[in-house]
Amino acid sequence: MHTEQPATPVHAPERRTTGRATAVAHPNIALIKYWGKRDEDLVLPRVDSLSMTLDIFPTTTGVRVAPEAEHDAVTLGGRPAEGDALRRVVDFLDLVRERAGIAHRAVVESENTVPTGAGLASSASGFAALAAAAAAAYGLDLDATDLSRLARRGSGSASRSVFGGFALWHAGPESASAAEADLSSYAEPVPTGELDPALVIAVVNAGPKAVSSRAAMRRTVDTSPLYEPWAVSSGQDLTEMRAALLAGDIEAVGEIAERNALGMHATMLAARPAVRYLSPATLTVLDSVLQLRRDGIAAYATMDAGPNVKVLCRRTDTDRVAQAVRAAVTDGSVLVAGPGPGARLLHGDGR
Ligand code: PMV
Numbered sequence: 001m002h003t004e005q006p007a008t009p010v011h012a013p014e015r016r017t018t019g020r021a022t023a024v025a026h027p028n029i030a031l032i033k034y035w036g037k038r039d040e041d042l043v044l045p046r047v048d049s050l051s052m053t054l055d056i057f058p059t060t061t062g063v064r065v066a067p068e069a070e071h072d073a074v075t076l077g078g079r080p081a082e083g084d085a086l087r088r089v090v091d092f093l094d095l096v097r098e099r100a101g102i103a104h105r106a107v108v109e110s111e112n113t114v115p116t117g118a119g120l121a122s123s124a125s126g127f128a129a130l131a132a133a134a135a136a137a138y139g140l141d142l143d144a145t146d147l148s149r150l151a152r153r154g155s156g157s158a159s160r161s162v163f164g165g166f167a168l169w170h171a172g173p174e175s176a177s178a179a180e181a182d183l184s185s186y187a188e189p190v191p192t193g194e195l196d197p198a199l200v201i202a203v204v205n206a207g208p209k210a211v212s213s214r215a216a217m218r219r220t221v222d223t224s225p226l227y228e229p230w231a232v233s234s235g236q237d238l239t240e241m242r243a244a245l246l247a248g249d250i251e252a253v254g255e256i257a258e259r260n261a262l263g264m265h266a267t268m269l270a271a272r273p274a275v276r277y278l279s280p281a282t283l284t285v286l287d288s289v290l291q292l293r294r295d296g297i298a299a300y301a302t303m304d305a306g307p308n309v310k311v312l313c314r315r316t317d318t319d320r321v322a323q324a325v326r327a328a329v330t331d332g333s334v335l336v337a338g339p340g341p342g343a344r345l346l347h348g349d350g351r
Contacts, residue, residue: 009333021136022062025128025343026055027114028144028160029310031257031302032238034169036221038232040176042178043156044185045055046169046221047234051160052197053167055340057114059125062107063137071107077108092154093134100138108134123213127154128161130341133253135311136345148186148342153222159187164342166245168238193248197339198318199298200311202325204281204332213305216268216275224271254300254312279307281329288328292321301322 034049035109066073068314074081074089081089093106112129114122131151135142142150144162152159152169160167172184211219220227237260249282282303289311299313299321313321318336328333 014249022346025124025131026340054337061110061129116280123155123162124157127158192245196314196315202309226270278321285309
């Protein structure tokens with residue numbers, strides 16, 4: 001993580017907190033998916049995953065430690081958070097408070113530019129920004145690895161948004177104790193060769209999803225006969241993906257990403273009852289991606305916990321791909337993203 005000013009080392013507990021901080025983070029799209037937890041409390045995944053952080057849809061989050069307040073006050077896009085959204089933020093702040101040894105409540109203001117809950121990774125940018133801002137406001141002195149571990153507790157995919165470009169989130173060893181497992185599961189940047197990638201994002205439905213990714217993962221792991229085979233093949237996909245990234249081979253990167261995502265959706269379709277995020281509009285976009293490939297354009301699709309499709313291509317092919325995808329999306333919008341930056345603090349000293 002990059003900070004715009006050096007951290008001030010102060011040791012007296014009452015002076016450790018900066019009291020207030022604001023951070024920005026961007027969403028990421030997984031090319032090797034995180035699907036399935038082995039520990040829900042610690043948010044430990046079953047499989048390693050690998051993503052590209054985007055340069056669009058930033059979330060900006062301010063945290064102010066509020067000694068006078070009895071409760072945390074959380075606003076998301078100017079509206080007071082309630083229900084599950086509020087509980088997740090308060091639980092996350094409790095973790096930060098416990099580590100900082102500071103019991104004070106906080107005022108949190110978050111602005112998301114991505115549609116929330118539509119499989120467009122709003123929780124990744126949201127919890128990466130909250131982790132960075134809350135850690136600074138409560139005076140935790142974290143390096144990027146620590147911050148990735150912390151963000152993971154809010155939402156697994158947020159661990160990857162701490163880093164810009166491509167990031168790999170380690171599941172950590174299965175047999176480790178809880179404390180060891182917690183320490184061993186974090187994201188880190190992934191080296192790539194010469195690659196100039198873009199993601200053309202087809203938003204076919206920006207509404208919230210019917211089943212949360214959390215619930216869908218649980219059901220898939222518990223009931224889908226396809227889950228274990230996918231988890232095994234995903235490990236192989238990751239090895240091949242790392243080699244393809246290093247080689248700067250966009251065709252291989254795309255092929256591996258597409259099969260990994262389709263496999264993940266197959267695990268959900270085989271869950272009991274099935275979880276189906278893919279809609280007729282999704283399939284229409286997938287058809288347009290196949291047609292692009294028939295026409296000689298390197299274009300490959302990936303989908304998350306929602307019907308929207310992200311098409312990986314060379315940046316130089318973006319116009320052509322966006323045009324084809326736009327023709328397929330009758331009711332929705334098409335956006336173009338490139339690799340974006342990691343989470344960063346805007347200011348952290350209360351001034
Ligand atoms: O971090 P969560 O709980 O929103 O899970 C996201 C899971 C997927 O987006 C479907 C895949 C991924 O790796 O981001």
